Structures are given as structure tokens and as C-alpha cells.
Amino acid sequence: MSFLVNLALGLLFGIGLVVSGMSDPAKVLNFLDLLGTWDPSLAFVMGGAVVTAFIGYRIVLRRPKPVAASAFHLPAKTDIDSKVLVGPAIFGIGWGLGGFCPGPALTAATLGATGAYVFLPTMFLGMWLARIVANRKLAAAAA
Secondary structure: OOOHHHHHHHHHHHHHHHOOOOOOHHHHHHHHHOOOOOOOOOHHHHHHHHHHHHHHHHHHHHHHHHHHOOOOOOOOOOOOOOOHHHHHHHHHHHHHHHOHHHHHHHHHOOOOOOHHHHHHHHHHHHHHHHHHHHHHHHHHHOO
């Protein structure tokens, strides 16, 4: 049952990305081009997502447990460290250069967008390298 729920949610997410234009790197890059051909429409997509998440979290967290899990898994750390600052900065730079973030890149790849075929392998390479660096830091701290 969990697989079907996740599949349905993934399909809904992908359809939302296509309908909103987030899977089109030109639309994303025009949103980021404040001094050129700025397209503010993605701000409305982001605003809708923020409002939906804000309301959704308040409704869902009133429940004793999630529908498809035994407990909620919420982050325990609340401090701002270098990971919280550097990670999003790297993400934002990649988003600005490529016009993709991970979800829309996967959606765009299924639609045949050639830029996604360049973006996705480099994204996975970056994730793999970040994991190696994190594991080395953990090993050095434990030693």
C-alpha cells in the first residue's frame, strides 16, 4: 500500500512541476534574471507551495502518527551551522546555472529535455562526493 501511495504522490508532484513550468529551465532562468527577461510567475508557484505546506503541516502534526508510518520523523537539530549555509548556497548556484533543481530535472528528463541529461549525472556526482566528504569527516572525528 505504501508503494502505491508514494507512486501517486510522486505522479502528482511531477504533474504539478510540468503544469507550473518548473520542468522548463528557460522559465526558471527567466525567473532568476531580475534585470533582464524576469518572469515572476514562479513566485506564485512558490507562494502556493509555502501556503500549502504551512497549512498541511499544522493539520498533519495534530495527528498522533502519520497515516503510512509508525511515527513522525522530524529533525532534531535546530542550530544553523556551515552545512545549513553552504549546502543551500551550492544548491542555489547549481539551480541558477542549470535551471533545474532535482525534482524538476527528473521530470524534465522523462519529457526528453537534453539539459536534464547533463544536469542529473553531475547532480548525482555532487551528491556522491558530498557523502564521501561527510564520511571522511565523521571518520576523522571518531579517530
